[in-house]
C-alpha cells in the first residue's frame with residue numbers, strides 16, 4: 010500500500026485482538042502521532058526503514074475508543090468498525106485508523122462522504138467482509154452427525170463466523186450445530202439455547218461420523234440440483250459468477266457425479282422425451298462407484314477437523 | 319417408487335417455473351420451531367443454467383388432467399408420473415432446510431382431477447409442514463386457476479407468497495394453447511387474492527402480527543414469452559396494468575423452451591433468452607426507476623431493441639435531456655442515466671454533498687462508466703474521447719454488447735449487475751439468460767426475418783388466420799409494420815456489426 014517506506018514512517022503493532030487494535034487507535038489519538046499503519050505483530054515482516062512500536066492491549070483504552078465511536082458516530086458505526094476488523098487484509102488497522110481520524114473530525118455526516126479516500130477504503134473493505142458473511146449464509150452446508158449435531162465446514166476469506174452465528178442460531182434453534190471455519194480455525198458452537206466461539210488452533214477435536222440419514226439427504230439434494238437446471242439454458246459462466254468456484258469444495262451438490270455415492274435410477278420425463286439418444290452415453294456412469302473422492306471434499310468433512318494441529 | 323425417483327420426476331417437471339424467490343417477508347425465528355425468513359431472501363445455490371436455487375421447487379404431483387400444449391406434464395404425454403405424499407414433502411423440506419440447502423418450499427402441482435381437489439391436497443401438505451413440523455421458513459404456493467375462493471383463503475393463510483400464472487399475454491393465446499384454462503378465472507383468482515391481502519391488511523381488529531397473515535409476501539404471476547405472437551408492447555402494457563390493478567410483487571417472464579413435438583405448440587427452436595432478458599430490464603425500469611411503460615415502448619416500435627438495453631434506448635431517443643451534469647442533476651434524472659443503478663445514484667447523491675465529483679471519484683464510488691460516460695459530464699467536461707452523437711453512441715453500445723456475447727460472458731447478468739444493481743441478495747428475483755454470439759445474431763435475425771414472434775409463420779403453426787391476429791394485435795397492419803421494423807433493425811445491426 011505504501012510504495013516507499015520513509016524514515017518517518019511509524020508502524021504500530023498490536024496482538025491481533027479487537028481490543029489491541031482499539032488500544033493502538035487510542036494511542037494514535039492520544040499521542041497525536043500519525044502512524045502509517047497498524048499491523049498485527051505476529052508473523053510480521055519487518056522492514057529496516059520503518060520504526061515499529063508495539064502497543065500493549067489496554068482494555069480501558071479500548072473501551073474508551075468504543076464508547077467514543079458509539080456516542081459520536083453511532084452504534085451502527087461501531088459495528089462496522091468491528092466487521093472491518095474481521096477482514097483478512099493486512100492493512101485493516103490503518104484503514105480503520107484513517108477512517109476514525111476523518112470521522113471524528115467531521116462527525117456523523119462523514120459516513121456519507123463516500124468519495125473521500127479514508128471513508129471510501131473503509132466502506133469498500135466493509136463491503137468485502139459483509140459479502141463474505143453473506144456467502145457463508147448462502148453456501149454453508151450442514152451435515153448431520155451421529156448423535157444429531159449438525160456440522161458445517163467453511164473457508165471464508167474473512168473471519169466472519171462471529172457475525173453469521175446469530176443468523177444460523179435463530180433459524181436452526183431446534184438443532185445443535187457447529188460452524189467450523191477451517192481457514193481461521195474458529196468454530197461457532199450452538200447448543201439449542203445459546204452460541205459461543207471456540208478457538209480450535211490448540212484443540213484436538215474429533216467429530217463422529219455422519220448420521221445414517223445424511224447420505225440419503227445429500228443424494229436427494231444432488232439429484233434435485235442436477236434436475237432443476239434447464240438444459241437449454243446451460244450457462245456455466247453465469248453460475249460461477251454467482252457461486253464462485255472457491256466455495257465448491259464444501260458444496261455437496263458440486264461433487265462431480267462420478268464421485269457420488271448414489272445415482273438417480275430413473276430418467277426424468279423430459280429426458281425421457283428428448284434425450285433417448287444421449288442416455289446410452291450416460292449408462293456407464295450409473296455403475297458402482299466408490300466414494301473416496303467424495304469424502305475428501307464435503308462428506309464427512311468433520312473428520313478433517315479432528316486432525317487440526 | 320423411491321423418494322429419490324419421485325423427486326427426480328417432480329423437480330424436473332417443476333423446473334420451468336421461474337419464480338424462485340424467497341423475499342418479501344421477514345419473519346423472526348420462534349423458539350422450538352425451525353426456520354425464519356429474511357426480507358431480501360437468500361439464494362443457496364446456482365444450478366448449471368445459472369439460475370438461483372432458493373426454494374425446494376417441486377410439483378406435488380405431475381399427474382394432470384389438463385392438456386396444455388406447452389407443458390411436459392399434459393395428460394396426453396407418456397411420461398413417468400409421481401405424487402408426493404404430505405409426509406414425504408414435509409420431511410424433504412425439513413431435511414433440506416436443516417442443512418441450509420434452501421430457504422423454503424415452492425409448491426406447485428398438476429391438476430389432480432379438479433382444481434379444488436388438488437388445492438385441498440396442497441393445503442393438507444402445507445398444513446402438515448407448518449403445524450405438525452412447525453416449519454417457519456418461506457413457502458410459495460402456486461394456485462390453480464378455477465380453485466374455489468374458500469380454498470384460496472385456506473391456502474393463503476398457510477403460505478407466504480401465492481402466484482397464479484397468467485401463462486400467455488392474451489386470452490386468445492391462452493385459449494389456443496391451454497384449452498382448459500381461461501383468462502377470466504385467472505384474473506378472478508388474482509383479484510380475489512389481491513382483495514384478500516388488502517382486507518387482511520386493513521382489518522384493524524387484527525393485531526399487527528396477524529394483520530399480514532394472508533399471503534404476507536404478496537402475489538406474483540408468470541407468462542411465457544415466445545410461444546405466442548404477442549409483441550413486447552403488449553406484454554409490457556399488460557404487466558404494467560397487472561402491477562397497477564393487482565399490486566403484484568412480480569411479473570415473471572419465461573422464455574419458451576420447446577418441450578413437446580406437436581402441431582399446436584409453436585415451433586420455436588431456441589428459447590428467446592435475450593428477449594426475455596430485455597423484458598426483465600424493462601420491467602425493472604418500471605418498478606425501480608420510475609419509468610412509465612409508455613416511455614419504454616410504443617405501438618410504433620412494439621419490440622424492444624435486442625442490441626441495446628431499454629434504458630439506453632430511452633436515453634438515445636431523448637438525447638436532448640443529455641448530457642447531464644453529475645454534480646447538478648436531480649435525483650430523478652440521475653436515475654435515468656444508462657449504466658447507473660439505484661444504489662449508484664444513492665452513492666453519488668450522498669458523496670456529492672461533500673465535494674464536487676470528477677470521473678475518478680465516480681470510479682471510486684464503483685459507478686460503472688462503460689455506458690454512463692456517454693451521457694454525463696463532470697464539472698462540465700465529458701470523459702476523455704467521448705463523442706456525443708446518438709448514432710455513434712448507439713454503435714459503440716451495440717458493439718460492446720456484441721463483443722460481450724462473443725466472449726461468452728452473459729450480457730444479461732453483467733448488465734443487470736452494472737445497470738440494475740441486483741446484488742447477490744436480489745439476484746434471485748432475476749433469471750439468468752444465456753447469450754452467446756450465435757444466439758444474439760440468431761435472435762436478431764430471427765427477429766428480423768419474422769420467424770419468431772412474427773405473425774405470419776406462427777399464426778400458421780397455431781392454425782390462426784392472420785386476420786384474427788391482426789385484430790388481436792392492436793395494430794391492423796402488423797405485417798407492414800413488421801417489415802419496416804425489420805429493415806430498421808437490419809440496418810442498425812449491420813451498422814453495429816461492421817463498425
Ligand code: SF4
Pocket residue numbers: 382383384385386389390391392393427428429496
Ligand atoms: S395444467 Fe397445464 S401447465 Fe399445468 S401441469 Fe397440467 S398440463 Fe401442465
